Amino acid sequence: MFAFTVARRYLFSNPSQTALLIVGVALGVTAFVFITALIQGLAIRLTDDVTANSAHVSLEPVTRVARVLPSPDANVESVAIVSTFQRRQIRAWASTVELLRSQASVSAISPQISGSAFLVKGEAVAPVAVTAVDPAGLDAISPISTEIVSGDSSLGADGILIGVRLAENLGLSAGQPVLFRTDRGVDRLLIVRGVFETGLQSLDERVAYLSIQTARPLFLLPEGVTNIEVKLVEPARARDFAAFLAEATGLRATSWQEKNANLEGALAAQAQTGTLIQIFSLISVLIGIASALSLSANRRRGEVGIMRAFGVSKRFIAGVFVLQGLLIGMVGAGIGCLSGFALCSWLATLTKPDGAMALPIAPSEGGYVAVFLLTTIGAVLASVIPARSAARLDPLEAIQQ
Structure with a gap:
């Protein structure tokens, strides 16, 4: 041209x-x-x-609220009282886990019992956020066993894993006993099986891991779980998958994007x-x-x-x-x-x-x-x-x- x-x-x-x-x-x-x-x-x-060390979708029971009941007397209203002592739980968690296992987009599943407790060593008392898991699935959501700096990750029937900062605050080390007191008013002496260090202060200072079987009598949950944590092959699709799970299970499904809106x-x-x-x-x-x-x-x-x-x-x-x-x-x-x-x-x-x-x-x-x-x-x-x-x-x- x-x-x-x-x-x-x-x-x-x-x-x-x-x-x-x-x-x-x-x-x-x-x-x-x-x-x-x-x-x-x-x-x-x-x-x-x-997303590497946290769940992509969290399943929890739907929050119950007090409701007004009909009354023959138009001037009187009856209100159904919701107990604050009874912990909300997922009773049919086994069927939910089976549903999750059938989904090709799911990479890991962790039924858990989550709650609050205190660790008591002498006069020292420290609040902890408890995560009770199946010992075989300890690393399903976050690789805790690879972060152990003292002891090991074998929970057993009376074991507990704590963070390095929490251990320092209470003067604890692997192999030592500690009094575990739950928010349900139940006490038990547990053995510190391992001390982990993730580098995150919130985990190393405030989180403790138990076996789910150990936690059941401590939190008065003989059969249910409080939450089911799920990891996906594609974390970016968590919102859509959470909507699907909420509709399929009737549970409250929260994606990691919703938890990290900031x-x-x-x-x-x-x-x-x-x-x-x-x-x-x-x-x-x-x-x-x-x-x-x-x-x-x-x-x-x-x-x-x-x-x-x-x-x-x-x-x-x-x-x-x-x-x-x-x-x-x-x-x-x-x-x-x-x-x-x-x-x-x-x-x-x-x-x-x-x-x-x-x-x-x-x-x-x-x-x-x-x-x-x-x-x-x-x-x-x-x-x-x-x-x-x-x-x-x-x-x-x-x-x-």
């Missing part, structure tokens, strides 16, 4: 300017890729941190900030392309005038400048995508002294296709103004200048 040949000749006639334009576009695209990969990488890391809000705000930065970086690139092509059109007024005098159409003149913008955009975007991927891949290899990734960056999430298309289309649009300006030149005025 002749217009393409002319556009290419114009670009190569001033190689330094063309190179600067392409480098400018490439730098803008590289910045776009870096910001996108960094924001997506941070979102992935935060999500993984939340995290979702923070990630959304972070994504919006990143989008604004990306938009401004692209705008600066496009302004540079439009300015350079405008200068080129002004310098070539004489050439454009001669072509117009020989009968070259306005459409052809405009097409030449649009093609210049297209070539600059495509080449610059391609180089920027490659350099952005190389930069992100290099940054992903950097680690801290403890071996963790220095930057939470995801090279595969750089939005390469999107930025290539946006930059190319934007470059074409940015060239429209100088293209129209060149096409509208009066041949006589252009030649005389």
Whole structure:
């Protein structure tokens, strides 16, 4: 195509300017890729941190409320009183577990008894949040056994696992007895089988693990469970799966997104900030392309005038400048995508002294296709103004200048 040949000749006639334009576009695209990969990488890391050691869907009994009963006397209302002493429980938990096992999207299931208690050692007393599980499924939701720093993870009939901070506060170590007093008013002497350290203060200082069979008489739950924790193959689908379970079981199903609404809000705000930065970086690139092509059109007024005098159409003149913008955009975007991927891949290899990734960056999430298309289309649009300006030149005025 002749217009393409002319556009290419114009670009190569001033190689330094063309190179600067392409480098400018490439730098803008590289910045776009870096910001996108960094924001997506941070979102992935935060999500993984939340979902790796917690349930993706939690099933609990529906909260019961007092209800007004009909009364023969219109001036008297009868109210059904809900007991606050009797713990809410899932009685038909076995059938719910069977339903969960039949779902291919479920990766782990943990029926639990959760409650509050106190650990008493001499005059020291510490409140704890109790999680009672099947010993065989101790690591179903959170890998506790791999975090044991003293003792082991064998719960047995009278064992308890506590966090390292809780052990320090009470002066306990593996193998020592401790008085366990539940919120139901039941006491029992248990043996600290193991001490774990997760690095999370809330767990290491406030959580204790028991066998579910040990917890039943302590919390006065001979047959039911208080909650069923579920992990999914795809944590992102937790909301939809929670809605399905709520309808199928009649229980209250809570997704991890609902429990961590603040995290979702923070990630959304972070994504919006990143989008604004990306938009401004692209705008600066496009302004540079439009300015350079405008200068080129002004310098070539004489050439454009001669072509117009020989009968070259306005459409052809405009097409030449649009093609210049297209070539600059495509080449610059391609180089920027490659350099952005190389930069992100290099940054992903950097680690801290403890071996963790220095930057939470995801090279595969750089939005390469999107930025290539946006930059190319934007470059074409940015060239429209100088293209129209060149096409509208009066041949006589252009030649005389």
